[in-house]
Amino acid sequence: MEMAIDERYTLQSIIWRRRWTDKLLSFRIERPTGYRFAPGQFARLGLKPPQGGEVWRAYSMCSASTDDYLEFYSIVVPQGQFTPLLSDMQEGSRLMLDKRAMGFFDAYRLPPGKDLWLLATGTGLAPYLSILQDPAQWQRFERIVLAHCVRHPSELSYQAEIEALREHPLWEEHGHKLTYLPVATRDTPAGMLGERIPALLQSGALADAAGLTLAPEHSRFMLCGNPQMVEDTHRQLMKMGFRMSRQTAPGQIVLENGW
């Protein structure tokens, strides 16, 4: 039976915005009472364009599953239907929020291991910001490596917030486990990694930068971002002996396409 429209979504106000570059922004909306999600899941956000109708898009939650707001990190695609409207919205503007969180991009789909590798391009960083606020992940793994690959260094958003994660009182004693590896493939500053993630995996440069070895016995991977990057990284990891993790056959990789 089809649900009435007002049973499908709630209207939520934007309560905070931050612009990182002309193409990247973050925003928070009020979190409805009873809205539940697991770190790594996405929300569906809707807008009504001036010409009529509705546009709905998937957005990974960046905030902790315990925060009383929902935070999102967004690209602005000039020719897109959703993001130019989003870019013009101010605090107090309202968005539609589908009542159910969705998705299966979940660190718990990975069997226990020693090292958790969180590999992202662009806004594929978003789900990891939530996953890194799950105290259990800091206990499950000996090391967590977050590699964020962007074109230009100015697109390495959330650096201060990532640094601050180490000091969080809920997992402070484990804060040393996190290694953050920023990667900029264009205008790469001296000392920063500058190749795409699959190439860095193939050459061993990513493992070296983290001071770790990669092996199916102890390495676990999450991939999120540009679908071509997800595909190429998956293929490279397969060549190295890693496999997708499935319910019937636990492996070392879970992935999500960023669009």
Ligand SMILES: Cc1cc2nc3c(=O)[nH]c(=O)nc-3n(C[C@H](O)[C@H](O)[C@H](O)COP(=O)(O)OP(=O)(O)OC[C@H]3O[C@@H](n4cnc5c(N)ncnc54)[C@H](O)[C@@H]3O)c2cc1C
């Ligand atoms: C599971 C899932 C989670 C997502 N989470 C996020 C998120 O947290 N943040 C976010 O900004 N987007 C996210 N997206 C993409 C988002 O749903 C929209 O596609 C995006 O906001 C652009 O909307 P649009 O209507 O302006 O353009 P669209 O018409 O939707 O996209 C136009 C083109 O822009 C490019 N594009 C779309 N999204 C991105 C992106 N994120 N980064 C780089 N290029 C892109 C693609 O080439 C795409 O074909 C997610 C998508 C999926 C499927």
Ligand SMILES: NC(=O)c1ccc[n+]([C@@H]2O[C@H](COP(=O)([O-])OP(=O)(O)OC[C@H]3O[C@@H](n4cnc5c(N)ncnc54)[C@H](OP(=O)(O)O)[C@@H]3O)[C@@H](O)[C@H]2O)c1
């Ligand atoms: N960011 C910009 O300045 C800019 C400017 C104009 C238009 N756009 C458009 O905006 C959209 C989003 O741009 P974006 O920069 O956020 O995302 P993006 O194109 O996905 O690039 C983000 C990072 O992913 C890397 N990457 C791309 N394809 C890959 C692959 N197959 N394997 C591994 N890594 C890969 C890129 O490396 P490479 O640098 O090697 O590609 C870059 O480091 C794109 O559709 C783009 O056409 C962006």
